[in-house]
């Protein structure tokens with residue numbers, strides 16, 4: 434198989450789950466709220482594949498469903514329907530969305546890692562940078578203090594966090610530095626799939642640029658399959674080769690990132706590109 | 712070890728602890744033995760003992776003890792302490808069993824803070840009073856999250872706690888109630904026993920039952936069960952030991968020693984286990 438992650442027919446509905454909730458929702462209706470049931474069709478019929486070493490972007494405004502898709506794939510919430518496969522889990526034969534909570538959580542140790550917009554969602558701020566990385570390493574069975582220290586130092590070096598800060602609580606770090614620690618933790622057990630949810634949103638422009646540079650380098654070097662979720666085409670352009678545009682819970686356009694930026698077909702894509710080109 | 716029939720047995724005088732309550736505690740204890748280290752909830756009753764003084768241990772003892780038992784109760788290592796003596800008299804008066812201070816002759820031992828120095832046998836049961844049964848409380852306050860962590864054997868944050876302790880202090884500072892893995896599956900807090908006593912739980916001949924009254928939990932370390940303190944491979948588990956210290960009374964150096972004030976102001980040490988100390992003196 435050529436993919437590291439494959440997602441099929443993913444859907445997430447908040448409220449009544451039946452077919453009555455679908456009609457009247459989606460981009461052509463300008464809403465994701467069902468007129469019949471009031472249910473929110475946050476995402477519907479979303480599918481994609483990501484190869485090792487490849488980065489896929491999911492772009493859209495807030496409410497487009499892009500973060501819902503990411504949370505479902507990450508295991509932070511359960512989708513209403515659909516399936517997902519990891520080549521690193523049972524050779525891609527098992528739908529990981531159907532696994533029980535414990536098994537899903539274990540995937541997060543070394544198969545699928547997530548970097549959240551808010552570092553506090555991925556880190557314990559009262560724990561040191563090294564301790565946060567140690568959490569992931571011990572979860573994977575690491576029991577050698579010296580080797581845990583070594584690996585944590587290696588990861589902090591990789592994400593350009595000064596080693597002198599390794600034993601400081603993350604709470605004392607700047608926003609950009611926290612994000613770098615979160616990335617280091619995500620990479621701790623060399624996961625084949627990395628999900629990035631608005632990784633630089635909320636950071637000052639210059640700090641964000643630095644983190645983006647780092648991510649771009651890491652994605653190139655590590656051979657990881659990445660999904661980058663962002664409202665910002667600038668971020669998508671910087672990090673991804675392919676992109677899906679989402680609006681009102683549906684995918685409205687997919688394509689190669691540079692081509693789509695050059696010549697967006699869907700009116701919504703055109704708007705997003707125009708906004709990014711400012 | 713007590714047989715299942717004995718644990719599940721009926722009968723005994725009525726009084727401070729009714730038959731229904733005993734049965735509930737026995738049922739919880741049986742479950743605890745079947746799933747070593749798992750905290751089994753039970754309907755804890757109000758007990759006529761000072762708050763925090765072993766109402767959980769007392770209920771387990773009352774559910775197990777019969778007229779033929781010889782009961783030893785220790786506080787720290789002492790049989791003679793007021794609390795220990797009161798508790799012993801309470802149970803003896805209630806059940807009509809024998810009071811015992813000699814560890815070797817006791818069939819049932821209820822303890823707070825210590826495991827006797829004399830190794831326990833298969834025909835003896837140790838009941839430990841537990842003030843705080845949940846080891847995960849050190850890293851997680853949400854009870855539902857604690858349960859999830861136990862259910863999924865997700866103890867990474869305990870390891871992080873250990874890591875942070877080592878980074879900050881250079882050593883693991885946790886002494887009493889050192890967290891241990893039981894049978895390679897459940898993490899327990901072995902009550903406020905010193906680290907010194909933790910190895911006595913590992914592959915022991917006897918059954919240990921832990922009773923937490925306020926938290927309404929019973930858990931167990933059955934005989935021949937692995938009990939492993941949480942330690943990194945390259946940072947050895949060390950028990951309390953003061954080089955050069957010896958018991959002022961019996962001269963023991965390998966027992967658990969506690970510091971006592973001395974007339975001349977110098978530091979003096981005595982065995983914490985008074986029964987052991989007495990017999991050790993006789994030997995000399």
Ligand SMILES: [Zn+2]
Nearest residue numbers: 958961982988
């Ligand atoms: Zn002594």
